[in-house]
Amino acid sequence: MSNSRSLTRVLTMQFLLLVVVPLAAISILTLQLLTKELDRQITSKNLLLASSMADQVDAFLQDAEMALRQVDAVMEVSRVDERKQRYLEAWIRNYPYFESLQILNRDGRVRYIAPYRPHYTGISMAGQPFYKEALSTGVIYWSPVFISQQTGQPTLTVTLPTSAGMVVGFLNLGWLSDVCIQATRDAPVWGGIIDKEGTIIGHSDRRLVNERTNLGDAGFVRRSLRVQSGTYRDMVQGQDTLISLVAVNRTGWRVGVFQSAAQAFRPVEAMRNIFIAGSCLAVALALFLALWLLRKILNPLADLTNHTRQIADGCYDLVVPTGDFKEFDELAGHFQTMSEAVRSREEDLSGKRQELENSMVTLEKRNRELDQFAYVASHDLKAPLRAIANLSQWMEDDLGPVITGETRRHMELLRGRVKRMENLIEGILQYSRVGRIVTGAEPVDVEEMVQDIVQELEPLGGLSVRIEGSLPVITAERVRLRQVFANLIGNAVKYHNRPVGGNVVIAGKREDSCYAFTVADDGPGIAPVYHEKIFEMFQTLQPRDRVESTGVGLALVKKIVEGQGGQITVHSQEGEGATFCFTWPVQDSTEL
Template structure:
């Protein structure tokens, strides 16, 4: 292989230069663009997932709140039926009439202990005759059996109501010896899903524990009971895994977030089409690939032109050198070019003029010439490298500005001089000529002009960035847009300017407005519930006065006539009749005491409270002195701690302490000597007041009955009392935001604890 073939196989300098220019210009652009696209894709998915999860939790709270009222209503009917007075059934009938009026339930059934319907109420929109259902056997109803077995309120699974065709759920609660069962329609779930449906063709889906749709803005899916149990997101939600998932429905890829409601086990899914969610990234990707292709073509063109400009004088010099090597010293200099090249040409010219007489000196100068050529190459390389770096920096800045999702504009002397594509989209412009050259005040809303003027003045005067703020701008079509704005001092074409970054916050404002409306609706619902509670309190007060006035007169008659019978006819009555008359008098007096205690309990719940510092130790000492004065023959030792003070209502706290001390005094009455203590301690970090005695005590198995009205753990012939005192203590503790509990053992005494905040 000869030297000529070897030279032809080696790459030429011009081709190597072309490839180097292309690699240096294109590879960084593509690498940076791909990394930016991946980061933007991930950030967008995280943002959509977070937004969907927030909306899912909001819907879950609203669904739970919508079930709270019917659940409380059913429980209230059950508690009314548990009362032992004769008017419980009449009050239950009035509540059923209220059910018929307000339509809170589709149906409510009062069921006796054998599972047969004794009364029923239907909503106005249900066309059914109550007489058909009276006497019906519901004993095999699962929710009824569950309530009877567990002794507390139960909820059924979701089913399609035969009366309305809508999804429904049943609540059942104990009601005296029977049960009350209510059917609640779940069409409200679809209304909730319709009200909070997200943008971008998204959906809010409420799914039962069995995977069937029970709430959707497309109600046909609810009526068909569409089953989603096979979907990954539903299985994850049922398992309690809250999160965001990607899946395909009907050939459309979707992004959904799921939240599980712990009270019901239902799921709330908020989903949006994945293509819609990733639309901003797709647009940026299109812009990037268009810019990348344009950059490659431009780089090729610039590299070809640069190669021709840089290498043309060098090629001429190479040709001249070849002629000199052949012995032709008629040197023709190339056209003027770079300074270094021109210096080289001058050197070549001087060398040619002197070569004839100084060929010997030429050998000595070859080394100098080689060094000069190497220096020239280094200078050319350094110059080219600096040019490449400058071009890359400018290209990166241009790509960042043009691909930014935020609007970026530059204004100089009060007029726009630049706008990126996002700014054209924000202002509703088709091309930059519609913005460039126009005063910035043309697009500032009157509400924001004063603030904008102050910010611009500060930017030009201090040349420091101004903080982020909200303002309103006009689009070209006259519509108003809310934006976040930040201003940065800038230099444009050598003149002071300002670069402004704007971000459209219209969706955020709409979301805030939606939240405000939801809060107003919630406040209205609270007011409605407050009105219902006040009505119930007035009915309770009326009932209390009725008990006071309607029952006292017969009791006085019984007591008076019994006494008259004993006084006037005692001599003529059989001897065995006198104990019976005495029992009648005692029973009437006990009934009167029960009425007084019941009214006291009612007053404790309704009386106005005032909070102040109360010396509890002093109160207990006064009570202990009264007990000793009333029964001086009893041997009772009182141990009362000093300095126990609490914040609360003095009257109510005295009633509570009097009931606790009465309890201790009464149940130590059968012991020859006893010990009663009053003090305070700390339990689990909570300050607690206690009253302890060594009297009769009680069986802890019946602790649940201890604080219930009329509940007694001892026979009336053993210890007198009405069973109201401890219920009064519990009401007083609850009104102070505290609680009361007890520990005891039969024959070993009892301790009652009172925690006040």
């Protein structure tokens, strides 16, 4: 009972394993998936905004390129210098984001300039990096960004190689900050555009542009220069920031959307907190419902257990209460039926117990009467027998000279029959005492006991009786064990058909929780058909006139051995000797 488990604990643990744990696992998994999806949506939204700004910047640069190509087309068609200059003046007014426009000849000298500056005409630009780069590649060239001395704004030169020379436009990039401001006006973010060196050339905060703030050492800038687009988390001016950057193909710039990570992921944190609170509430509600259901189930069981304990204490008149469930009602009904049956059995058992006690008293009285009868029978039967034996001896002594040999033989036969009758009476008395009279168990040296029995049987003539190995010291009833060995060894000697040269061997050993002993001889043997019969009362295999025997010895041995909890068997074939084996259980705990 101490190893039994509590049903309340088992049901609670099973509920936790089958409901709460899966619910918590599903909640955690769902929370992770939702968090990941919201993170993806937030980063995608930032990246989409950055892509939109990059498209506007690219469109701005494309318009600038198309405008330069339009100038080249007009300049090729027109042959009059004054018209070309007027066209350029008009064109520069229509494209205000160009600070100036220069038309260079094949030698790199300025032929036309708008707005018109006479002192610039004829100046050689062949040594300028933008001229060299465009001349070497033969394609449009976008120069690095620099600060214009005229406007103080970030500016770059756009150089378009033509058949007559080059068209060079000085593009004012102040509009880039306008793009950043307009794109991020309605969002809690700020936009920025950085060139390939990491310098900010457009930003929602124009101050950073004017200060030529450089982010080239920032890890996200270095990473972004290796890919077309991406979203990163990095420290910007000491603040954890979510950054989405998209490349502008024409110039290699990066258009970025910057947002405080704490602010960007605030909805995620809010959703996570709400979800966690909801999950905890769901788990708490599940626990509450589980405990309520457990109480509904376990309370009737507790009542049933209490009534069961009272019934076990003998209160059979209790009525077992019913519960709220059909199964508990059926259980209570069956238990009530069982209680009534137990009460009936208890009443019957009480009556049987009283009958048994009366029978025990009667049996004890009968045993005492039997003991008294055995004593009286032994005394009253043996006394006449001894008198007959003595009388026959006296008659033989008195009639000594006149008695014939036949009469003398009859007298000896009479005394033999008297001796057999005495032995038979003694054997019957011993058999009746086995199991009723118990002597105390004591340590017995079996080897010493066997040696004493063999000495009592001498003279043995030429028959050899020996102990094989050594016999143990055991705890047993000395008288009963001696009776067993005395009968078995005595029978082996008495019935041996070779008084000279015959052998009787006694052996014994410990086997688990018992001792095994054997008494073996090489005498006439016993046919298998008689192996059971020889253990019955008054059964002998040879006529009593040939060998003196009462037929009680082996029956007595079997009763003693089986009374001790052992077994006895015989292994023999006719003409091959006989081996009697018996076991004697270990009685003292110190022997185990």
